[in-house]
Amino acid sequence: MTRTVYVNGDYLPETEATVSIFDRGFLMGDAVYEVTSVLGGKLLDYAGHEARLARSLSELEMTNPVSAEDLLEVHRQLVIRNGIENGLIYLQISRGNAGDRSFVFPDASVPGTVVLFTQSVPDLETTPASQKGIKVISFDDLRWGRRDIKTVQLLWPSMAKMAAKKAGCEDAFFVKDGMVTEGSSSNAYIVKGNRIITRPLSNDILHGITRATLLKYAAETQYEIEERAFTIEEAQNADEAFVTGASTFITPVVEVDGKAVGTGAPGPVAQRLRELYIAEGKKAAI
Structure with missing residues (x-):
């Protein structure tokens, strides 16, 4: 079964999802991530992951291109669209694509790259x-x-x-x-x-x-x-x-x-x- 993933505002089949080769997450490791568990189709400890994500972004002087309300909805949509009962949702936000490779941070007007995908783990409770x-x-x-x-x-x-x-x-x-x-x-x-x-x-x-x-x-x-x-x-x-x-x-x-x-x-x-x-x-x- 092909997963539905989220990339910069779009829900796509995983086979069609792409990120630029100039993305700083790829070139510099300039990105943060979170992993949230799903049990019974619901998100565990979500508020904690949301707060830590905000802290990580702040420490690296990055902004989240997605509002807190929209980000929660993306998590819920991915659970529904992929039929996840037990599993994980991976979230990654990079500083984005400035169009070339440079050690210097791009201008703040360059939007970050937001990617989320699911992993089904049926035995998550009893591994x-x-x-x-x-x-x-x-x-x-x-x-x-x-x-x-x-x-x-x-x-x-x-x-x-x-x-x-x-x-x-x-x-x-x-x-x-x-x-x-x-x-x-x-x-x-x-x-x-x-x-x-x-x-x-x-x-x-x-x-x-x-x-x-x-x-x-x-x-x-x-x-x-x-x-x-x-x-x-x-x-x-x-x-x-x-x-x-x-x-x-x-x-x-x-x-x-x-x-x-x-x-x-x-x-x-x-x-x-x-x-x-x-x-x-x-x-x-x-």
């Missing part, structure tokens, strides 16, 4: 990774310093994913100055007793939307939240470890650099939090 957990390796964090801006500069995370795959694992924990920053496409956590430990917000990590919602639910469920950096060794010796992301929710980590975490199987805290996140997310979905 194999959520049932079995994932294995991760440690990987040097050599990304640029503004990881709090959700840009399309994903080459290093892709290299981390590939290194993990070659090692027979599913993902990587980035490490900077001996401390875990986050996963290659997720926020990272460990569990010790009743404490959930995760790195505090800063320019070093993405300000995860799932992270914010998860920590809110966890605090309401009487878990103690400790925001600090932790080491790979701490992760290996924790009771549990897990990651969060918009497309993966809460996913247990069962092995770090070849050493089992806890029992080597998904732990009760991660499982409980995943169930809570999905249940509450569905109630609040739009």
Whole structure:
């Protein structure tokens, strides 16, 4: 089935969608993105993604060519037109096409490029990774310093994913100055007793939307939240470890650099939090 995608105001078959070779997202990685999950045909945590998109654009001195109301309608239309029950909507906004290649930003009159498309994920609630957990390796964090801006500069995370795959694992924990920053496409956590430990917000990590919602639910469920950096060794010796992301929710980590975490199987805290996140997310979905 050919998907319907959105490009600069038009709904098109994916086979007919095009973007200029001079677009700065293509030439410079000068673009931001968001991924919103869809469960039961509704959008999860949409307000958070909308707010983070606005922040990312502002930090890069970009404007959104689409109003907030219209952007929500585009998301809803893509869900309907593609018959998405469970899945994802990818949104990307670049600084646009100035007609040639230049390091200098184009004039503000040049409109940005807006692209959205869907991905159907029927088992989004019960993915194999959520049932079995994932294995991760440690990987040097050599990304640029503004990881709090959700840009399309994903080459290093892709290299981390590939290194993990070659090692027979599913993902990587980035490490900077001996401390875990986050996963290659997720926020990272460990569990010790009743404490959930995760790195505090800063320019070093993405300000995860799932992270914010998860920590809110966890605090309401009487878990103690400790925001600090932790080491790979701490992760290996924790009771549990897990990651969060918009497309993966809460996913247990069962092995770090070849050493089992806890029992080597998904732990009760991660499982409980995943169930809570999905249940509450569905109630609040739009």
